[in-house]
Amino acid sequence: MTHSSLDPAAARDARPESFPHAATGALANHQVRANIRHATTSIRRKRAGVVAEVPDWELLRAAGAAIKDETLASLDAVLIELEASIQAAGGTVHWARDAAEANEIVVGLVRAEGAEEVVKVKSLATDEIRLNEALEGAGIRPIETDLAELIVQLAGERPSHLLVPAIHKNRVEIRDLFRERLGRPDLSDDPTELAEAARLHLREAFLRARVAISGANFAAADTGTICVVESEGNGRMCTTLPDVLITVMGIEKAIPRFRDLEVFLQLLPRSSTGERMNPYTSLWTGVCEGDGPHAFHLVLLDAGRTRVLADPAGRPALRCIRCSACINVCPVYRQTGGHAYHSPYAGPIGAILAPQLLGEEGAVASLPFASSLCGACYDVCPVLIDIPSILVHERGKAVARERSGIEGRSLKVLGKAFATRAGYERAQRLGRKLQRPLARDGWIAHFPPGPLGAWGRSRDLPALPAQTFREWWESRDEPA
Amino acid sequence: MTSPREAILARVRASLADTPSAVAVSRTYRLRGERDRAGVIELFVERVRAYEATVVVADDPGAAVASALEAAGARRVGIAPDLDRRLRPPGVELIEDQGLDSRDLDGLDGAVTTCASACAETGTIAIDGGPGQGRRALSLVPDLHVCVVRAEAIVETVPELIAALEPSAREGRPIVLVSGPSATSDIELTRVEGVHGPRRLVVIVAT
Structure with missing residues (x-):
């Protein structure tokens, strides 16, 4: 063996x-x-x-x-x-x-x-x-x-x-x-x-x-x-x-x-x-x-x-006595069932325990996002685990890990561009040109394939208008 | 090389380095019930019955055991060697468990035992291997379990039950808590009586 x-x-x-x-x-x-x-x-x-x-x-x-x-x-x-x-x-x-x-x-x-x-x-x-x-x-x-x-x-x-x-x-x-x-x-x-x-x-x-x-x-x-x-x-x-x-x-x-x-x-x-x-x-x-x-x-x-013990914010997850009350009340679990969690620990408790126990890479890293944060799990938990707060904490950790990813890097570039008025206005003019094949009826109708497409699949993004408020202000006739 | 034991303990200590020791547990929940004796017995009977077990209150437990076995059609019945004479009904083949193997136990129609204590609120009987109770397999393998409960051994709440059992745990005696017959809810969460444990449980409260 x-x-x-x-x-x-x-x-x-x-x-x-x-x-x-x-x-x-x-x-x-x-x-x-x-x-x-x-x-x-x-x-x-x-x-x-x-x-x-x-x-x-x-x-x-x-x-x-x-x-x-x-x-x-x-x-x-x-x-x-x-x-x-x-x-x-x-x-x-x-x-x-x-x-x-x-x-x-x-x-x-x-x-x-x-x-x-x-x-x-x-x-x-x-x-x-x-x-x-x-x-x-x-x-x-x-x-x-x-x-x-x-x-x-x-x-x-x-x-x-x-x-x-x-x-x-x-x-x-x-x-x-x-x-x-x-x-x-x-x-x-x-x-x-x-x-x-x-x-x-x-x-x-x-x-x-x-x-x-x-x-x-x-x-x-x-x-x-x-x-x-x-x-x-x-x-x-x-x-x-x-x-x-x-x-x-x-x-x-x-x-x-x-x-x-x-x-x-x-x-x-x-x-x-x-x-x-x-x-x-x-x-x-x-x-x-x-x-x-x-x-x-x-x-x-x-x-x-x-490892869970070492994180004071995530530690209460170790109180869990595996009763499954949180699973039965979870609106997400009730729709998807347990297999979608890809871990022996499904539902709300699984969403906080699995990423901490099994490591935060791969599929389980997405579990803290499998919640509407409605709080029903906390209400029924017999050992008072504040699952919604730990979910938010775990989401924060996942986002921090993503900082070096494409999304994080793109946002960093945007941050620099938006730091000055001139940069912001240049970005708007450039954006208006680039969005032309994508925009329809005031919305970005379809994203190009690749990372931007994946990012945009679950987001609604309004298109940049033909004229911004500042452009309109500058071009208007002086009132009499 | 560090042993896994030392490694785990070191990790635990490192994880807790900044943690103040926790506050003491406050036991403000109910530690004992408030019902009188008759009320406790009445609650116990109601709660055991809710599990689809048969419950009989009897001032002659020997006779109640005999009729329970007869009603179930049990002819060959296992007992602990130290079961009280008065609980051994005539006309039934009683087999004393002097280390029967699992297959012998499987061939029995039922078992008659006593119990250590019982809890009214949850309808639970507790077996700890004391007099008349036998080893755990005796009340597990046969398909019928007739259990005689002394009325004065019934407590009202779970904390009282655990307190009554703690000495047995300290002596290293195995304990089984039984609340109704074997059951499963694994198929569509429909409760079905009887999978691997005794499918019929008869509880006789001796007053």
Whole structure:
């Protein structure tokens, strides 16, 4: 295995499509847009209902934000304490600076166990580092066990929503997929029947699995307890039945105290699935003799998180508990869906997190512009991330990077020309000549191809008038 | 060469160099509920029922377990070796889990367990491997889970539940919170009961 096959950047660069381009394609897919509209509308209604019944919701949001800020402000100490607690409980802690290192650690652990397949619980961190590709490259078969992740994996697609990765597919499409890929031509499009088909398909995998891989929602430093919330029971299966459990977790998921779960286990389920509590929450502390895996490995992942930490204005993005409430209310996401974002993190939180985490070059650099700054995301965020302000901050960074580009250089020339009255008037006269083939009815009707054309595609520019105000003033007859 | 651990910690410290330590967290939210005992039990029953689970309030939990198993047609049922005698109904083949493998568990019709505590506001039961609860796989693999909850173990709010469970976490015992039967909303966000966990959950509140 070469090092580059573990590197997600290589795969990302193969699709350097900016958000506006990708969105144009997504907007043309009416089926996907209808599916997403239907799904986000229903989950928004549920969320609003269960949030309204909590009398101290705003106090919980403030506490959630404060706990996360407290953690980030002393993240080194929290991580060291977490490591010590897990080691004391019989677990092993690994540290990975980037995606390639994390993938290498996981592949090595699976190989050491001699396993040819692993069962996986839905995990954004492993989506982010493209662990499945690294495992496949090493001849290990990853089996996604979350129903939506299974759908996406069988279809050979990418998730389109943090929480409901197959939100872009409706029941008929899923039925057709299962008929073909699970060899079940008898299936109807009844969701109960489709879920039953997934249960039968995966049960055997759970029973024979020797190694499981999970993400983590929270990790309490004082007790060393990892927390995974889920609905289907696949998370319980993966964290209970296999011999070896490997958890890949971003370093920002640590929380100082077990007690802090009293806040997050209220905020997260109500914000994400719109339930009072998700069906299953698994909490484990290292290994426990006679119950569950006999080996537990935690991989602590940096992969850009310390870079986010270093920018005080962007840092609150690390509070995110991945509930996806902001995605469901976003007017841009609701039109384009998640694939246009080209990152595991879609929607408003993706627009601030992906460029910071995955690097600011290429397609993700356009994400901070994928917003109308309406502020709906801030209103629903359970940890009070001021997403609109961070979007503006990220836009500022993107513009600053562009200063040396064609636009920046052109504006610099214009600035010089406009600095004096003579220069300004000369520029006007020259502009009037140059615009002649382009202007129609007082507007620049079409831009020449090339960089100016790209710049002008989303802008309306009035043509220079035949006579400017100053010219008219000078030429008018003196009043009598 | 610097280890990844040292490198990450150094990056964290460098990132935080100018940051003052954060203010303390103020826990002004509700730390406990205000309902009386009867009110807490009533809320718990209502909230568990909202998840499409079956809830029975019984002063004879043994009899309630027997009728729950009979109603479900469960004949071979797994239990923890230390399950209370009074919760073992006659006429059912009870299999004590002395380290059954996953396939044995898969062959059972159901499992009967107790729980550590429960939360009324969210309709949640908590299992921490204490007496009568068995290991996690017991209440996971079989398709029916009958859980007996002592009425006095039900608290009203999530903070009270977490406080009740913290000692178990400190002892390194795994904990599972269960709120209704296994479910998914992955297909068009339509909630469907039952994917991988037990598709039927019967909660018996012993008063």
